Amino acid sequence: MGKIRYTKQPDNYGCGPIAILNALKWAGKRATLATHYKALVRRCKSKDPDGHEFNGTTAQNFQDTLKYVSQKSFTVEKVHQPGINRIRKELSKDKAVALLHLNPDGTSHYTLIIGLHGKEAFLAVNAFEDTSTVTVISKKIMKFWTVKRKYLPMAWILTKASV
Secondary structure (H helix, E strand, C coil): CCCCCCCCCCCCCCHHHHHHHHHHHHCCCCCCHHHHHHHHHHHHCCECCCCCECCCCCHHHHHHHHHHHCCCCEEEEEEECCCHHHHHHHHCCCCEEEEEEECCCCCEEEEEEEEEECCCEEEEECCCCCCCCEEEECHHHHHHHCCCCCCCCEEEEEEECCC
8 A cells, every 4th residue: 555645624623524534544445535525524513514614523423423434444442531651552553543632722623643753753644734734743742632621632542454
């Protein structure tokens, strides 16, 4: 399999559907913005039926959609408030982590974490608005993202299905 071409979100409230689209790509499935994004937005309920944006994807709608599309591609394990060491441990086993975390501005965001970068950093997809699609995330940022708050962070550990 060649290099995976991950996708950035095209709008303000699409981080949940894009994390799922990129999880499919990570698992080796053909998934594109043009053919899959609108269906994922509908299933995640990120927008109303007329295409007006809501406030994004709820954790429950994200999980339901992730499990729906994961059939035969990957398994999903939800982890409430994982620490940085748990995420590192899962990534070291060639797993991915879909992480719902808080940003410094108080908004929440879904980021797909696909690997480790050296001993201290992480590789993340669609982590920030003004960066490349795949970004190196420092330990400092990951520590901020994994600070335990009332409901956050939430993580979904993804394990590729055996072929």
